[in-house]
Amino acid sequence: MDAAPLATDSALGNRLLAALPEESYRKLSPFLEPVQLPLGMALYESGGAQGYVYFPTSSIVSLLYVLENGSSAEIAVTGCEGVVGIALFMGGETTPSRAVVQSAGHGYRLRAAVLKKAFESGGALQYLLLRFTQALITQMTQTAVCNRHHAVEQQLCRWLLLSLDRLPANELVMTQELIANMLGVRREGVTEAAGRLQAEGLIEYSRGRITVLDRDQLEARVCECYAVVKKEYDRLLPPPSASGASETS
Numbered sequence: 730m731d732a733a734p735l736a737t738d739s740a741l742g743n744r745l746l747a748a749l750p751e752e753s754y755r756k757l758s759p760f761l762e763p764v765q766l767p768l769g770m771a772l773y774e775s776g777g778a779q780g781y782v783y784f785p786t787s788s789i790v791s792l793l794y795v796l797e798n799g800s801s802a803e804i805a806v807t808g809c810e811g812v813v814g815i816a817l818f819m820g821g822e823t824t825p826s827r828a829v830v831q832s833a834g835h836g837y838r839l840r841a842a843v844l845k846k847a848f849e850s851g852g853a854l855q856y857l858l859l860r861f862t863q864a865l866i867t868q869m870t871q872t873a874v875c876n877r878h879h880a881v882e883q884q885l886c887r888w889l890l891l892s893l894d895r896l897p898a899n900e901l902v903m904t905q906e907l908i909a910n911m912l913g914v915r916r917e918g919v920t921e922a923a924g925r926l927q928a929e930g931l932i933e934y935s936r937g938r939i940t941v942l943d944r945d946q947l948e949a950r951v952c953e954c955y956a957v958v959k960k961e962y963d964r965l966l967p968p969p970s971a972s973g974a975s976e977t978s
Contacts, residue, residue: 740837742786744810748967753853761837772828781838782814788834789895793827805868808895811861818848860965867961875954882922886951899941
């Protein structure tokens, strides 16, 4: 079956939506609601009801696990390659994680009832959502391993590369304090690691903006975890060239 037409509909900036066959996309598109996703917006809270799933197009959402004392650590990120709110179609309804916008942008949301009906009917949407879920589980698993066994600098490189893969530019708006919260490490550790990367010309950091100057060197410095996650996403999900995010009509 042919993929949905790329046209000018920015919902096709999401790779999962763009990979749907034309008929499947046309059935779903009237229910897709465009939304702005500002930095720090919580799409759902730990244990809270999820009324929508979100398909980011130009934003990145962090999935965070929050402890009883209020501290948190990032367990995965999702951008234009996927969907936020997998508990709705996996049958759990709620999740102990929290979803917060890490990089501001846009996306589309779909009501829970519409998503469930479409998922339960099987077909292309169910297939894509399940493959995305497998890739997301890989990212979560690898993040846990990385946070336990690898240096803060390697974790920072992984985080930067995963974010860059989900953005059209090489700049991120993010303070070192927020990065430390995401990684679950001390701010001093992030400051030291970012300072080394900046001194060696890999990044430039100023006023909460991180610009990556040498991606090749970042990839040379990162631990194996980044490659493991990227390989699994590339294997399971539609390539960027198949989506509205990287092609024009």
